[in-house]
Amino acid sequence: MSGWLAALAAVLVACGGSEDPANDARQAPEVETPALEEGGTQKELADAWVEKGGGKPATPVPVGVALEVDNGEGIPLRVRAGGTYYINQIDLRAAVSATSDAGLKTLRTQSDFAGLGWTGVHQEDQEPVLLGSPGAFTRRRYYRDAAWMNVNSFFTVEPVDSRGRLTGLPILLNVGGEDRRRPGLDSFFVRRLRAIQSTLDCASPSDCSNAKKFEEEALVELRNAYDHARINTFSLRPETTALRLRWSLKPFSPYTIPVEQVQAPAYAYGFSMDIKALTPPASNGTYAPGSEITFQLTLKDGEGRRLHPAGSLPTYNEVAAGLNPAGIEYYRAFFDPTTTYYRRKHRERMLMTQIIGPAQKIQPIRSIIQLDDFLDPNVDEQVVATQERDGVYAQFATLPFANILFRGAFFPEENLWDRPNTDTWTYKIPQNAEPGTYLVTVKGRRVYLGEDRPASKTVEIQVGTKKRTEAKLTTGPCNSCHSDGGELATVLHGNDNRAACAGCHAPLSFELEGPIFVRVHFIHSRSNRVDSPPAKCSSCHLEKASIQRASQAACLSCHKSYPASHVAKFGALDSMYVGRAEKTAFDQCNGACHTQHPGSGL
Helix, strand or coil: CHHHHHHHHHCHHHECCCCCHHHHHHHCCCCCCCCCCCCCCHHHHHHHHHHCCCCCCCCCCCEEEEEEEECCEECCEEEECCCEEEEEEEEEEEEEEECCCCCCHHHHHHCCCCCECCCCCEEEEEEEECCCCCCCEEEEEEEECCHHHHCCEEEEEEEECCCCCECCCCEEEEEECCCCCCCCCCCEEEEEEEEEEEEEEECECCECCCCCCEEEEEEEEEEEECHHHHCCCEECCCCCCEEEEEECCCCCCCEEEEEEEECCCCCCCCCEEEEEECCCCCCCCEECCCCEEEEEEEEECCCCCECCCCCCECCHHHHHCCCCCCCECCCCCCCCCCECCCECHHHCCCCEEEEEECHHHCCCCCCCECHHHHHCCCCCCEEEECHHHHCCEEEEEECCCHHHHHHHHHCHHHCHHHCCECCEEEEECCCCCCCEEEEEEEEEEEEECCEEEEEEEEEEEEECCCCCCCCCCCECCHHHCCCCCCCCCCCCCCCCCHHHCCCCCCCECCECCCCHHHHHHHHHHHCCCCCCCCCCHHHCECCHHHHCCCCHHHHHCCCCCCCHHHHHHHCCCCECCCECCCHHHHCCCCCCCCCCCCCCCC
């Protein structure tokens, strides 16, 4: 424990605590540490569980669990009794309302994070939310570099009984800070600490002058434990009723997360999916251009058990209310807004499918999909790219379909969120489809008994030819950074097939940052965790030609400004993602101008 205290002393510059820490210490409940068996092995804990009537423990395969605290209150955690766990995710949020545009003033003085060190905090980015109505548009400002965000800090997780007494050994987790990553020391691949001011009643995306409704919040997002952190496993004794979460920046105000241990749950941990083509191919194994192909999805737990009946998926309202016992998740940004990089994108939890091809022509999609395409009651699967317009063909579909998901939000009187959902969808291959291999992908997320887990699945179909074709990717290798627990097969959607990204990641009129190149540029240019400077394109790009297609979106997803001559000609920037929130953001710039990038390494 002495090492933890030394680390605590080192971070007091960013830690306010209460106005009278000594008084907090006097009021803290006395904690009695039980005599644990020497070594505290998983077997001993499992044996103790049996001796106390807990029944035969589950197979001790460590499961990553997610902890959450909202405004100082721990969100109850349900886990399988007798399991073995490690901490894979921590979400902390402090939020307050305000009636004036005072930045983070109320948050800094009246929230759960009020006692932290806020010196150095400044606004880094700003973005309007394009989906709204007059008087109900939202603008978000993003803040970084407060002292508490940059200092290295620690969490300890302590299993306790109803009297606050330890029932197991504490787990120590290194948060790190927003500075460079510390291989072998930091516990999580993703660590994001920031503050956000949301203006909720703007007259338009660009006019918040008369706004009176504001929300200020601070977030800590930790997820995807590194391999060296996953070995810090723990099991829960029968008498354990809570996890006490101590943060070194708030040493006198630990959080309590209630724990319920569930005996003999209906499903296993884990998440996987299968895709089956119900429409058979021709005798030679191929589909002809113009074919309509129906696919069926099966979601399963880690033991292969179905999570839904064949032929149907739960209703949206059932999932949104947390009433689906299997833990299936759908798009949740209606209730918990997400923002690429800055706010809880892992909690968006979209269940979605795509087709894209032919593989040899796969490239980013730059055609903007309109909201009306999502609201059309007669269209279940949206065409997002055509060969004539984008050089590749792609369709996607949300599950439930967008005309249920989004139309249900805009027209609640239609009760679409109570409509039974199907696990099948149909893609139509265009008549002029170029022969080759087409990729069909599903991605989703399951939240079940403490485990918040992504999964994806890609299958290939042959169109017009038996010869398999492959994507010609111009970037890589991602695993130079995405490793040791941060692999693409683990983070994001759990998908390491980068060729299967572009179909879902099309620009939407209300979310222009959709294309994968916009998101990758934005995240890696803002993150302080990337080892190479953002200007060094060769860190990811494999050839010079791949950095020469210039557009506002391509350049300004990384750069924050452009020359005054560009402002005069094209207008001032109004989007942190694509420069200008307009349909021309993805158009090719003059090829005679942007032929090289200083410091690119190419």
